[in-house]
Amino acid sequence: MKTIIRNVCIVNEGSRKTADVLIANERIEKIETSIQAIGAGSFNEINGEGLYLLPGMIDDQVHFREPGLTHKGNIFSESRAAVAGGITSYMEMPNTVPNTLTLELLEEKYQIASKNSMANYSFFMGISQNNLEEALKINNEDVCGITDDGLYFNNDKGILANYPDYLEKLFAKSNALVALHSEDDCIIHHNTNELRKIYGEDIPFQFHPAIRSEEACVVATKRILEIAKKHNNRLHLFHISTVAEANLLDNTIPIQEKRITAEACVHHLFFSDKDYEQLGAKIKWNPAIKTQEDRDGLLLALLENKLDIIATDHAPHTVQEKNGSYFKAMSGGPLVQHALPAMLELVHNGSISLEKLIEKTSHHVAEIYRIKERGYIREGYYADLVLLDLNNPWQVTPANTLYKCQWSPFENTCFKSKIIKTFVNGNIVYEDGIIRSDQVGKRLKFSKNR
Numbered sequence: 001m002k003t004i005i006r007n008v009c010i011v012n013e014g015s016r017k018t019a020d021v022l023i024a025n026e027r028i029e030k031i032e033t034s035i036q037a038i039g040a041g042s043f044n045e046i047n048g049e050g051l052y053l054l055p056g057m058i059d060d061q062v063h064f065r066e067p068g069l070t071h072k073g074n075i076f077s078e079s080r081a082a083v084a085g086g087i088t089s090y091m092e093m094p095n096t097v098p099n100t101l102t103l104e105l106l107e108e109k110y111q112i113a114s115k116n117s118m119a120n121y122s123f124f125m126g127i128s129q130n131n132l133e134e135a136l137k138i139n140n141e142d143v144c145g146i147t148d149d150g151l152y153f154n155n156d157k158g159i160l161a162n163y164p165d166y167l168e169k170l171f172a173k174s175n176a177l178v179a180l181h182s183e184d185d186c187i188i189h190h191n192t193n194e195l196r197k198i199y200g201e202d203i204p205f206q207f208h209p210a211i212r213s214e215e216a217c218v219v220a221t222k223r224i225l226e227i228a229k230k231h232n233n234r235l236h237l238f239h240i241s242t243v244a245e246a247n248l249l250d251n252t253i254p255i256q257e258k259r260i261t262a263e264a265c266v267h268h269l270f271f272s273d274k275d276y277e278q279l280g281a282k283i284k285w286n287p288a289i290k291t292q293e294d295r296d297g298l299l300l301a302l303l304e305n306k307l308d309i310i311a312t313d314h315a316p317h318t319v320q321e322k323n324g325s326y327f328k329a330m331s332g333g334p335l336v337q338h339a340l341p342a343m344l345e346l347v348h349n350g351s352i353s354l355e356k357l358i359e360k361t362s363h364h365v366a367e368i369y370r371i372k373e374r375g376y377i378r379e380g381y382y383a384d385l386v387l388l389d390l391n392n393p394w395q396v397t398p399a400n401t402l403y404k405c406q407w408s409p410f411e412n413t414c415f416k417s418k419i420i421k422t423f424v425n426g427n428i429v430y431e432d433g434i435i436r437s438d439q440v441g442k443r444l445k446f447s448k449n450r
Ligand SMILES: [Zn+2]
Pocket: 149, 150, 181, 238, 239, 286, 287
């Protein structure tokens, strides 16, 4: 069955135009003003009038919790939430149980996804104290990269950013993309002890950014940048949360030539420290959500291309795991279903154009990872598409939330934009609030040169 989307406003590569789009054999076959349906009856025709067609979001930082932590979420449940949110491809983190520190464990995740991931997928190889040689064996055309995100470097103490000697070794030897979580653990420990002296175990949540402070981020990011630059190696910085860090990054180089790239996450662009009072643990993330100046400055850094992409850091925990006092409430929260709708609020209030938004959620993700045949609306590319109504308000409720953990930091929020349909490899996988297909996504493929 072929599909034609008629008279839809296609937003792609910095401009928009109204045309018809023909989808056949998983791919975008034709984009033309008026496509003739030859052999009517074998066509599924969709009226796109008044709607927008975007390339699906490619989210390079999610925690889907499988294997080992499946009470929080799994590849099946979270990939469904992702496609409902217009995310058609994702890259997943290694802090599952066991941690993804061998090629064998990495392949096991691909095997699970090949059976039940609704979106396209790639899985990061984890890096830790004892697996450098193993981690370096990944095939760059088949695996998105190496990361320490969510992992402890040295048993239960410290993260990789605190081990410059090891970073040196990693960057000297690696020809893969290395993506890092950048915070300094010593500074965080010091800040924790100081606040504990005052508040004991009940530190108010608004002090989370005082513990996971700007200084902790900047010190670690400067250290990592120095080492990566020395080796001219391919570094990607996850979830930059401060303007001070964004200002360390270069915006004079075209995206295709950057050796160092960085991202902002949805929660850091949407919330600020003013929201801790109302939302408390629900917005406790690492790195912490910081000031309004940081929130607004991160958006500006995206517009100025100091920051290159937008990701979610989707990290579900159960309601129970998010409850309790400061030290008990876990960091992280579910986001994939609401990331695009939340970012589209920024389009509505004039902070970013739709064209620039999808550059950051699709085009440039494809560029920095060198993803093959995705991330753009181009003839011959896979049909990973989102049909969007910019003016169709809806409210986030537990009933329409698809995460396995069944809560959202956006609960009760009213979004102005609604995702009407999501296509993955040409199949409609989500339509009018319903997951429609039992199709599975594909493993992402990458060009060799990073
Ligand atoms: Zn992280």
